Amino acid sequence: MRTMNIDRMAIAAIALGVSLPALAGEVKREPAGTLADGTQIEAVTLRNGAGVSARILSYGATLQSLIGPDREGKFADVLLGYDDLKSYVDHPNYFGTTIGRYANRIGNAAFMLDGRRYALPANNNGQSLHGGDKGFDRVAWRVVSAKGGPVAEVVLTHRSPNGDAGYPGTLDVTVTYTLDEAGALTIAFDAVTDKPTVVNMTNHAIFNLAGEGASQGALQHRLTIPAKAYTPVDATLIPTGALQPVAGTVFDFRTPRTVADGIRDGKDPQIVAGRGYDHNFALDKGLTRTPELAARLEDPASGRVLDVLTTEPGVQFYAGNFLNGTLVGKRGHLYRMGDGIALEPQKFPDTPNKPAFVSARVDPGKPYRHVMVYKLSVQR
Template sequence: MPSVPRVARSRFGVLPDGSEVERVLLQCDGGLEARIITYGASLQALLVPDVAGRRDDIVLGHDSFEGYLARRQFFGATIGRYANRIAGARFMLDGAEVQLAANNGSNSLHGGLEGFDRRNWRIVRIEDGNRPAVTLAYSSADGEEGYPGALDVEVTWRLTGPMELSLDMTARTDRITVVNLTNHSFFNLSGACSGQNILDHRLTVAADHFLAIDAGAIPLPQPPSAVEDTPFDFRAGVEIGTRIRNDHPQLRVGRGYDHNFCLAPSSDDARFAARLAAPTSGRVLELFTNQPGLQVYSGNFLDGSIAGKGGRLYRQSDAICLEPHAWPDTPNRPDFPTARLSPGEIYRHTTLYRFTHAIQGAIGTQSAVELPGGSGR
């Protein structure tokens, strides 16, 4: 008996130059379904069953391509060449100044004026079967947005288990450069169209330190700050809304959480970084990564001016971003883990999103059980 296809490819939209934007749907028997669009190599939708088995899309975005094109909001996008900010849109590399495009005040944010999120990637490989996947590629020219070196990037989205979605990114350069990629999905485990915010979501972050920032969201010229006895201590799991409005200088300057959490050093293997649990749906997201930092952004600048899926206006705290990547402004901070990439080297980024169900009434104790068919890894 022939197997049922787990991959579907279709047209999603058209760019002004006539280029076609495609969407690839990946699905598995457990009910998990990911929809990837070539524009920005973006996670356009992620359908996950709740504790009762009902599937909902749990990422913010748009139902049609026109919304992505009309205004840059990074919904589900691949970010590069450098995720987060570089101070003054400049840095020194082997004694030479690199001047970038400034698009966030005087700083460079998420790759500049036209980052990887604004590029239409090409599909280079689609895999069907028990581990359906799509691989997308983009070639960034030497000097694009000011960055040195021609950079060849590949991004692979794969359903690695009935309730697991993996993201693997690689990059190669022909000249010394800096690389820092991430995915910028906005998560709401109650459902993107549920009408609920994420302040009741319980967040755990495996970090003892975070980076304090200035008014431009650039790390202050000091070592990482301890999370202990601050609103940034998520080591034991805390509801996001519990302390987000505390009178803390870093919450004021960020208008909430918009900070890099310093993860424990790791090899190339992904390790546990964060856990997000929603009490109403029972959905639990566990994030594993090989990256040195995790940017936690509580949707502080969603202001109701954008209509997303289902015509819903997105407002502050409607979703949370958990972005694994190198620390912000690393090219200007030799005391931070490096983001340097040389010819002959391969940049590797691995992130795994694993979904489980919370045991009834046990979200506060961090107990969880695998969804039916979960891999248990």
Template sequence: MITRSAFGTLPGGETVERLELALGNGFSAAILAWGATLQSLRCPDREGRFDSVVLGYTRLDDYRQAGGRLGATMGRYANRIENGRFQLDGRWHQVDLNEGSHAIHGGPEGFDRRLWQVAAVIDLPDRPEVVLRLDSPDGDQGFPGKLIFTVSYALRPPGDLVISYEASCDRPTVFNTTNHAYFNLAGEGSGSALGHRLAILADHFLPVTEELIPTGEVRAVQGTVFDFREPKPLGQDIRADDTQIRLGRGYDHCYVLSRDGAEPYPRLAAHVAEDGCGRRLHVLTTEPGLQLHSGNVLTGRYRGASGRAYRQSDGFCLETQHFPNAPNVAHFPSAVLRPEHPYRSTTIYRLGVTPPSPR
């Protein structure tokens, strides 16, 4: 079932729509046309209690004014581009800067700050789905080429949120996207998520500079605080005396996913468990990278849907994407998009519960 309602009004008078998708088992997701944003994702815990497991606001103005980009769709280039410059087919391009001398998440007016068109509503009982579309003109934030971008949110029983991305262009450009949801499996507004047990299926990660730009090195996680190949609490090493942890003020690094090839179907990238409530999350994706962000930018200035302020590490991001600054690093997987090869990508956030231990 899909329920449509008005969420708020923009200064220009445009109405921002909210679309809530629900399955018969109570699993639901709410999507905003502003930023193609995942506002809530409700699922049961071990005792059958329902909570949203992503951070979100109840007011449009908070989404427009607060930092953090909670639940939004990133573009035209998710994550960072060094100095906002890249060379494509022998020509240099300069895009708009919004993080010091660098560009992040597409620039000051990235796709997370746009009103998207609701392109389709598919109200099927076992797979409700909404498709949102954004047309980005040639030169948008300095990026070359006209881009047509759609993102689809679909629910599948018993607890899958499937996010599908498609993009096409009329001339070569660079493109990278992700969803910027902050998860807390204990429930939105429940406090710190540092006790969640996290595993990431990656043997390598990308070290960064003081300005959080990848150095170009692909470093083994073995023997470092970045090793999540076996589950461990997210916060176990977050206060470690480690240069990379200090630079990120926690984790804000891209993991190189362990893949056997360029399979077109989603593969398991990470899994998370919150032992107190029993919820678990599996992340599957077709993307080559996974950005772990431990909620370092949450400042407590804004209150979420629960009425509680979001503070550092009250949620964490598992952002499936291409690598940061890939347009400037030849040995990273290419983020070049060409007219003859449209972009297609799928990420699945699979929620469930761990049964209680036998007494």
């Protein structure tokens, strides 16, 4: 685990979520490798004055690393993933990638829009998952700008043509990462279309706040999700369409609870269906204009805290249930079940087939926008 000491003022600023004076974000661009077709991939590192950094690959507009201090001032990368481009290409597992056109699952790999049926790639047990077998996570994005200043920023773009993965409309997409002096990494997803379509984008970072590859995994992290209800799923992990109250169940995270407390509760059929937690929560805040809290993850051992904020109405909580020890990640770490936790803000799964859910429709002249925040801090 990479470690570094920083001064007490910087640690205190991160802990309190305040800016340090006379500090500015820095940006570093460098080659990250070449795809089989000759496309060159870049890596852009954003760093704030307190030493918090985020590294973004143009392949998949991927958040490759997020490095921050613990309560002792030691830095560690808190994201599961790979050290090199080749592993992201050869062993895709959505580690930190931008997900689209539609994050999460669409039932029976199809949906209706304006009376027409659109068939999608069935890449997950007959369902379409995360945009199909070549979603936004598996394409080369273009870095259009990268700059320092009061915040460090990189902007990436991608054009998804009409009919791409079965979706209607040519979609021009922009993803903007910004890192501020308080340790907040903001990710803004913007898209415009030339015909009606559906869009649901997120980032699929998988966190271990003890440091990726830490032997204790992430199941002892404490989680808070401000949601009175979640969307139960069928045996194929497609929402039934109901909103199920969390009260009295292992899905009640309205007050902080250790993830391990309910993840093996085989008496709950929803835990059995998901092999643990792999469910969308209907946030009490709903769809909002500015990002509001979707989840808080705390590692009592290191003191690291992650707040996830979003403008979207839902957050998918996935506890790494399908990490089965076959993937070798950063620094040769073998990733196993429970080694990381994903908190993915988004529209609800299968929304195009569930009219009662908040619509994912996007029309010409009415751009799509989702703003989410990963904010690292330290608890003393």
